[in-house]
Amino acid sequence: MARSFFSCPDVYFGDEAITALSQFNDKRVGIVTDDFMVTSGKTRYLINAMPQASVCIYGEVKPDPSVDILTAGAARFKAFKPDVIIALGGGSSLDAAKGIKVTLEEYFNEGPIALIAIPTTSGSGSEVTSYAIISDPQNGRKYPLISAHLVPDVAILDPNLVLSVPRAVAVDTGMDVLTHAIEAFVSTGASDFSDALAEKAIALTWRYLPQVFNDEKDITARTHMHNASCMAGMAFNAAGLGLVHGMAHAIGGMMHIPHGKINAMLLPLVIDFNSKQASPETRDRYHRCARIMGIEHAVPEQAIALMTQAIRQINRHFGIPATLSELGTDRAKIAGLRTALVNAALADGCTASNPRQATAQDVAALIDHIAG
Numbered sequence: 001m002a003r004s005f006f007s008c009p010d011v012y013f014g015d016e017a018i019t020a021l022s023q024f025n026d027k028r029v030g031i032v033t034d035d036f037m038v039t040s041g042k043t044r045y046l047i048n049a050m051p052q053a054s055v056c057i058y059g060e061v062k063p064d065p066s067v068d069i070l071t072a073g074a075a076r077f078k079a080f081k082p083d084v085i086i087a088l089g090g091g092s093s094l095d096a097a098k099g100i101k102v103t104l105e106e107y108f109n110e111g112p113i114a115l116i117a118i119p120t121t122s123g124s125g126s127e128v129t130s131y132a133i134i135s136d137p138q139n140g141r142k143y144p145l146i147s148a149h150l151v152p153d154v155a156i157l158d159p160n161l162v163l164s165v166p167r168a169v170a171v172d173t174g175m176d177v178l179t180h181a182i183e184a185f186v187s188t189g190a191s192d193f194s195d196a197l198a199e200k201a202i203a204l205t206w207r208y209l210p211q212v213f214n215d216e217k218d219i220t221a222r223t224h225m226h227n228a229s230c231m232a233g234m235a236f237n238a239a240g241l242g243l244v245h246g247m248a249h250a251i252g253g254m255m256h257i258p259h260g261k262i263n264a265m266l267l268p269l270v271i272d273f274n275s276k277q278a279s280p281e282t283r284d285r286y287h288r289c290a291r292i293m294g295i296e297h298a299v300p301e302q303a304i305a306l307m308t309q310a311i312r313q314i315n316r317h318f319g320i321p322a323t324l325s326e327l328g329t330d331r332a333k334i335a336g337l338r339t340a341l342v343n344a345a346l347a348d349g350c351t352a353s354n355p356r357q358a359t360a361q362d363v364a365a366l367i368d369h370i371a372g
């Protein structure tokens with residue numbers, strides 16, 4: 001079957017990127033965001049770039065958005081009838097905006113509505129992906145919706161918007177970028193195109209995330225991390241992800257742990273798991289990841305072991321715990337959810353492109369390990 005690599009959205013980046021909004025000056029613009037973006041003046045920053053636009057704001061997105069947020073957001077915009085929806089915020093606001101746009105188009109017969117994504121964390125890559133991760137809090141599940149309709153038309157990467165991200169959120173979201181890039185690089189769907197983006201995203205993240213941690217106001221490091229996040233998003237959108245994300249959606253949905261943090265915790269465990277009994281190609285790919293991270297060893301197994309050790313070290317340096325019990329999660333709760341977690345991780349769409357097929361027993365063993 002012919003494979004394709006997408007050419008959408010238009011990506012504007014750098015210090016002046018926000019001026020790209022002037023093209024919407026004569027439009028009806030709905031902004032989907034959270035309360036912090038409104039109170040901290042970030043919505044005003046956007047409006048100043050398109051002063052003639054007619055604007056309506058839905059500012060009630062919460063982390064890990066649920067279907068209720070999609071219906072409430074769509075109801076807010078129903079009478080306003082936006083030509084354009086701007087998604088402003090972290091992955092949660094971006095995914096909520098995608099869901100709201102599709103709800104308006106498909107259930108309220110509006111549209112078509114243009115979608116502009118303006119990320120304010122360097123993490124999800126949602127500004128360039130066909131994914132929206134929607135939570136079902138009643139059942140404690142997170143579902144990746146995947147459709148070409150969810151790819152934004154325009155992405156604006158303005159590093160000024162990420163300077164206020166607190167250190168703890170910056171490292172969680174930054175480790176999400178590293179996980180996207182490594183999982184895309186070893187995925188069964190990897191190609192020359194996704195490799196190019198994944199390799200660069202690994203190199204940029206490994207170099208600049210510690211710099212962001214050392215100095216939150218380092219605009220050069222923030223800019224490179226923002227670009228890396230977008231590149232990693234392009235890579236996994238084309239190649240798919242793997243078992244880290246499959247398990248992270250299951251654990252994050254049931255235990256409400258920030259997405260990047262649980263990915264960071266799982267990443268070294270899953271690399272260990274995948275690289276045992278790995279095909280020569282997967283072993284070679286992990287070996288190349290290690291080299292990109294500056295870890296040189298002629299024996300692939302040794303290089304991979306040094307790489308997982310380096311990831312564990314950087315997690316510790318960033319204050320990210322190694323296990324759920326270190327994070328303070330009740331052991332009895334994990335034991336009670338064990339079977340549900342295994343089933344949710346195996347059913348998750350991201351698990352399908354993991355380079356090593358995992359059995360229920362394998363996933364249960366990994367859950368016991370991460371439980372601590």
Ligand SMILES: NC(=O)c1ccc[n+]([C@@H]2O[C@H](COP(=O)([O-])OP(=O)(O)OC[C@H]3O[C@@H](n4cnc5c(N)ncnc54)[C@H](O)[C@@H]3O)[C@@H](O)[C@H]2O)c1
Nearest residue numbers: 063064090091092120121123124126129131133164165259
């Ligand atoms: N669609 C995709 O392709 C994709 C990929 C990976 C993750 N996700 C999803 O994205 C969500 C996680 O996104 P995230 O990691 O960006 O976190 P988030 O959007 O949940 O935001 C985390 C916190 O950071 C705050 N924040 C955001 N920007 C800020 C800024 N500039 N200054 C200060 N505070 C700021 C938010 O208000 C929030 O409290 C999860 O639901 C995850 O499942 C989606």
Ligand SMILES: [Fe+2]
Nearest residue numbers: 124176180259
């Ligand atoms: Fe992610």
